[in-house]
Amino acid sequence: MKGKLKWIVILIISLLMTVITLLFLQKYLSEETERRIQQAEPEGQSVVVFARPMEADEQVYAEALAIRDFPQHLVSSQWLSSSEIAELLGQRLKYAVKQGEPLTRAMLISNNFAGLSRQLPKDHYAVTLSSVEGARHNGLLAVGDRVDVVFYQHLPSGQRDQHSFTDLAVFDLGGEQQNLAAATGITLLVPENQIRDFTHFRTDEYSLWVRPTSLAENSDRWQPITPPTRVLSWTGEQP
Structure with missing residues (x-):
């Protein structure tokens, strides 16, 4: 009886060790696979894109922009990073753009050349x-x-x-x-x-x-003053 109990305990311990070994092996394989995938992937780069569609002549502000990561080998030299857009905010678009489209300087009308009509x-x-x-x-x-x-x-x-x-x-x-x-x-x-x-x-x-700011917008104080009417006494003869 004691010998049979001993073998049962040994079997349970062996099973537990096998399970623990398999768990560690699975974790190792997952980490190694992830590491190799990351090494195989090209390094990413963050660029500024439009967070929503915009129409031509709209002004570009921060709330209309977003950051998106692209594989470095796909990034154009004309695309802008977040550190490059501060001086461009407030400029207007030359043409309509789609959501997710990367921002470039060529899309914008410089304030120095905006023209009077646009202002x-x-x-x-x-x-x-x-x-x-x-x-x-x-x-x-x-x-x-x-x-x-x-x-x-x-x-x-x-x-x-x-x-x-x-x-x-x-x-x-x-x-x-x-x-x-x-x-x-x-x-x-x-x-x-x-x-x-x-x-x-x-x-x-x-x-x-x-005009003082406290004055109502629609008030007009410059209407010409009509000369007062003169009443003359009648000196003629009564009929």
């Missing part, structure tokens, strides 16, 4: 007025100021008519940017629905007021 807000025109002494406000006028412009039209009768345009944005000041008092022109953003009238009067004499 204008939607439904606005840029119109430049010749700078006059009163419009410079001693050189304090700056890009982004909101202004009111009143044109004075001299009529054949000798009278002077006025036409006002309110809440226009200063887009650019001509001349040296370091010396705004010497500006040779003032470029304003004019809404599309006002451009025809504004262009008609732009060569006339004008005055320009800087």
Whole structure:
């Protein structure tokens, strides 16, 4: 009885050792296989790709981009890494791109060559007025100021008519940017629905007021004042 029990214990121990050996062998083979596969694969490289489809003329910002790893032998020299895109953010696309497409400099329109049309807000025109002494406000006028412009039209009768345009944005000041008092022109953003009238009067004499930010956008304070009516006493004879 004791001999049979002894053989049973020996058999159980042998089975346990066999199982443990097989587990260690399987782990070794898995690690070795993974190591050899990694050695056989080419080294990867991270490049910047588009995280979503984008249309032509859209501005490229970080939220529209993602990082993706490619095998090094497949990476083009024109593709960009994350360390190269900081100076390119905010530029516009020349053409539409697909999700996952790598970013290249050739896709972008440099801000230095963007052109005036691409810089204008939607439904606005840029119109430049010749700078006059009163419009410079001693050189304090700056890009982004909101202004009111009143044109004075001299009529054949000798009278002077006025036409006002309110809440226009200063887009650019001509001349040296370091010396705004010497500006040779003032470029304003004019809404599309006002451009025809504004262009008609732009060569006339004008005055320009800087508009306070607290003033309501639609308020127009430059309507001509109607002369008061004079009531004369009747001195004629009664019928």
